[in-house]
Amino acid sequence: MNKREVIVIGSGPSGSSAAFYLAQAGIDVLLVDKESWPRDKACGDAQIFTVFPIYKEMGIFEEAAAAAVNHMTGFTFSGVDEVITSYMAPEEFAFCTPRRIIDDIVRRGALRGGADFLENFEVVDLIIERGYVKGVRAVYEGKRLEVRADAVIIANGSHSMQARQVGIFNEDPDLAWYGARAYFDGVKGMDFRCIEEHLPHEMFYPAGYMWVFPEGGEVANVGVFITERALIKSGMRLEDFFWWWRDNTKIGKERLGEAKVLGEIKGWKLPSCRQLGNNCVNGAIAVGDAGNGIECFTGEGFNEGMQSGKIAAEVMAEAVKKHDVSVEALSVYNKLAGEKLNPYYGMMSAVRDNIASEPAAYSKFLAYSRALPGYPNVEIINTWIKYMKEELKL
Numbered sequence: 001m002n003k004r005e006v007i008v009i010g011s012g013p014s015g016s017s018a019a020f021y022l023a024q025a026g027i028d029v030l031l032v033d034k035e036s037w038p039r040d041k042a043c044g045d046a047q048i049f050t051v052f053p054i055y056k057e058m059g060i061f062e063e064a065a066a067a068a069v070n071h072m073t074g075f076t077f078s079g080v081d082e083v084i085t086s087y088m089a090p091e092e093f094a095f096c097t098p099r100r101i102i103d104d105i106v107r108r109g110a111l112r113g114g115a116d117f118l119e120n121f122e123v124v125d126l127i128i129e130r131g132y133v134k135g136v137r138a139v140y141e142g143k144r145l146e147v148r149a150d151a152v153i154i155a156n157g158s159h160s161m162q163a164r165q166v167g168i169f170n171e172d173p174d175l176a177w178y179g180a181r182a183y184f185d186g187v188k189g190m191d192f193r194c195i196e197e198h199l200p201h202e203m204f205y206p207a208g209y210m211w212v213f214p215e216g217g218e219v220a221n222v223g224v225f226i227t228e229r230a231l232i233k234s235g236m237r238l239e240d241f242f243w244w245w246r247d248n249t250k251i252g253k254e255r256l257g258e259a260k261v262l263g264e265i266k267g268w269k270l271p272s273c274r275q276l277g278n279n280c281v282n283g284a285i286a287v288g289d290a291g292n293g294i295e296c297f298t299g300e301g302f303n304e305g306m307q308s309g310k311i312a313a314e315v316m317a318e319a320v321k322k323h324d325v326s327v328e329a330l331s332v333y334n335k336l337a338g339e340k341l342n343p344y345y346g347m348m349s350a351v352r353d354n355i356a357s358e359p360a361a362y363s364k365f366l367a368y369s370r371a372l373p374g375y376p377n378v379e380i381i382n383t384w385i386k387y388m389k390e391e392l393k394l
């Protein structure tokens, strides 16, 4: 195990996708994770449809579809006036699957694709020699060890010390979010087909919300997203938002008034972006949350992580085969990932700035949606675009 072509740190969706495509390109790849698998991850549990083509390429689509506790076709939103506004797409828009289950399906897909895997393997440091990342130092089975590699993919999430070690991190308090989720039973009034996002107070503008993602019967994944700046201003702790929402709002009271928490409330930090930045250094590429890959309006990062893992693997495989893992060679990743993901990041950023900029603007958009011909059978992304073009003249 002392020398591999590529080591991928972190077997979440981004790392497992990277490991799969590296192995498929004939690269000798070692995927490592500090946890015992399957592991939990604080999340809303929604995986939107844009990830389905990667599931298909990895040969896990059928398993992922069967494991989903909900196949959702719609979105429900509300603003400060708490009027429910729903958008129904003609086809399923997202799977809702607890991350303990779906992340393990993706990880096993990477192993079937040819990647080697070690769990309980905690990377503590990158080996850096003459300006190049050359492997990892880790704790494994109680011992410190080094594994050398031609290059490394850093995919160990938003708290990645290895991304920081090479200067890749984002500390903008308007783009860094905090999120917390808990499973609740006894949640009332949900439409099982819809992801719900509620923005009932000015502190949730331009980016934050309470969510309810139905997971079967009266069980739902309920959570809060809030930017770092808004969290500090609110004077509340993350977990207080659940009870604040229940005790101070109409929809919150309906959803959580009789509900009981199942298990713990779990929270995590999310680094979001308006456009991808530089995620390459000599010998390494950072992907997913480690590369600040969450979009900045809804906080979605699962699909972006898997897309970025795939693109990083393709660039890295070429670079390793050509024996050139310089930042110049790897920076093709910035270009390709930007071409793939920046249009979506840009659109969500525009929604944040122009539609959810403040409570009155958002209520106006929701009222416009409800007046559309065919409502609620209108799809949300097209409605955002149409509204910005036709009403806001952007």
Ligand SMILES: Cc1cc2nc3c(=O)[nH]c(=O)nc-3n(C[C@H](O)[C@H](O)[C@H](O)COP(=O)(O)OP(=O)(O)OC[C@H]3O[C@@H](n4cnc5c(N)ncnc54)[C@H](O)[C@@H]3O)c2cc1C
Binding pocket: 009, 010, 011, 012, 013, 014, 015, 032, 033, 034, 035, 039, 041, 042, 043, 044, 045, 046, 047, 048, 121, 122, 123, 124, 155, 156, 157, 158, 160, 179, 180, 181, 223, 266, 267, 268, 269, 270, 287, 288, 289, 290, 294, 299, 300, 301, 302, 303, 305
């Ligand atoms: C509360 C919350 C709700 C969210 N809801 C959604 C949602 O509904 N839909 C959506 O698309 N996105 C959501 N996101 C964002 C989404 O969870 C992330 O974007 C996604 O998990 C990124 O995947 P990743 O593989 O980059 O990182 P992660 O999923 O965080 O995986 C990183 C892996 O690295 C491992 N690791 C960490 N450190 C080390 C180390 N030193 N050595 C070895 N291994 C290590 C970890 O154990 C972990 O398995 C949410 C985030 C939060 C916090």
